[in-house]
Amino acid sequence: MSLAFVSAAVAFFQAPVKSLVHLGWIDITVIAIYFAMVIYIGIYLKGAANTSEEFFMAGREMTAWIAGLSFVSANLGSLELMGWAGSAYQYGILATHWYWIGAIPAMLFLGIVMMPFYYISKTHSVPGYLHLRYGDGARGLSAVCFAFMTVLMSGINMYSMALVMKVVLGWNLNFSIWVSSITVAIYVALGGLRSAIFNEILQFLLIWLGAMLIPIMGLIEAGGWTPLKAQIAARMGSMRYTHLWSTTAHFRDNPMGIHWTGLVFGLGIAISCGYWTTDFLVVQRVLSAHNLRAARMAPIIGSAFKMMVPFIVILPGLLALSVLPYHLVGQDVAVATGQHSYNEVLPLMLVRYCGPGLLGLGVTALIAGFMSGMAGNVSAFATVWTYDIYGAFMNKKASDSHYVAMGRWCTFVGVLFSVGTAYLVQHAASIMDYVQGLFSFFIAPLLGTVLLGMLWKRATKAGGFWGLFSGTCTAIGLFLWVHFNPAALRYVAFSPDAKAMAEDMYRAMWSCSACVLVTVVVSLMTQPRPLVELEGLVYGASKIPEEHDEHWYQKPIIWASAVAVVFVVLNIVFW
């Protein structure tokens, strides 16, 4: 019996025979040191996670730098790293929009406009803010959607990483999934959000150290940026791959099938603001800041680093277009023909330039990317489940220690759900596309609800709930309409030439608009809340604490302006 169990276990974790590269002892040592360090940090911080405020909010003691780097790192999951590097290979420099217009304005808006309301309301989560502003209806809807989608996204991230590790390093899929997820579960369950944040800082550093050599070596090989553009143009037969905006006047003129209106209004406003200002996965990091100034500076610091991420993600994809001696293909074709897929471009470039030691560092960077994303997901899941579902609707009067215990168990349960999703996706890969679409269903309408809640005193409880509900239904309805009748794309995205990403952007724009419209109409038809109840929640009804900076250059608005100027200049340079 025991022999059969051992044999089954060995088969379960057995490595595939074929792989692109084999790691040496030095690479394995580098990876092992990383795992030892993250678990040690979890054990070390266990003593500082005894109360719910400590476990879920890291005691609200983080500095602006720590909260800001963690804010960006939690978003740098494996899909973000390997997926967007693959998109850069597939669509060219247009993929940079997801890091610039699709992030920077929203992050600055969060720091300058929205953060004071999140912070002074002393909420522990975004659904928690909806509870204070709109009551339990909007909170429940948002919390359930968020908890459900978070573990699903975490599982998809996990599967993406494990698949690439299997193809490139020959690692067994089960081994990658279980070892990395158990490690995340241990350090988050032990040290709570503080442990997740500390490790995210470490992971952010490793991602840069491990991945930065690729663009440096790649630019040396290509001879610089100008020769690289010429090489891509010669190889692809078009200049469209190296221009950010000049090819977006029509859907047919660029590889992504996208129009600038979709980029600006759909991505830049609905999706970007929806994600960066209302997705609790990232907002939770900023809420852990030790004062209002740190909370406002954190997204601004994060935005400066976010603006640089294309250097280690997008540029390797573009370099691969020029220097790789073979062409990469889509995932389906790769599985059928044994070729390499777009998603493998980052590890392939890593293998191209890095020998023993550096290869281990690069692989550690990819694992760190996955683990930071997953830790972000499970810590946010544990918080929302404990505070906004369990504590709000199931057990309102439990002790503080009970909620901390629930948070620790939730961490393991969230990881288990994520692992389950990873296996589900393994057997039905198309689920991945649907789940990513689903995620945008909830994020864009939530932006309308939160923004109106913060900026418009007249918004009511009923308006908030029905606005969020109708915005979500609009997104689902539009998705199903195009799914069953592709010709409907000409109405949703204004053109039959639009492609999948353009559809996502316009769908987000419509669902956010529907949410705003319904919230306004229903609010005007229902009884407003007394002004006194809105203190600390809404613009015009709240006194924002004054910040006394000793010097002009310490003001958040100065740094936000500096980031905004660099953002505009970069867009013009790569126009």
Added chain:
Amino acid sequence: MRGHIQIWFFSGILLLVYGVLITGTGLWELSHPLVNPPVLYELHAPIWWGAIMTVAGLFYTLRFRPR
């Protein structure tokens, strides 16, 4: 902050250890060249990249060491 050791100290230690390991590997490869070297192997990236990490790691370890 309740933890006595700052995250920057942990970062410094990790950088220092990685820097020493990677620089050491690069130096070893000078006398024992790889059979299948990566592209631009002649630039000896492990030596200078590892050295940068070692210096940065040393700085953060000393600057943020627990007192």
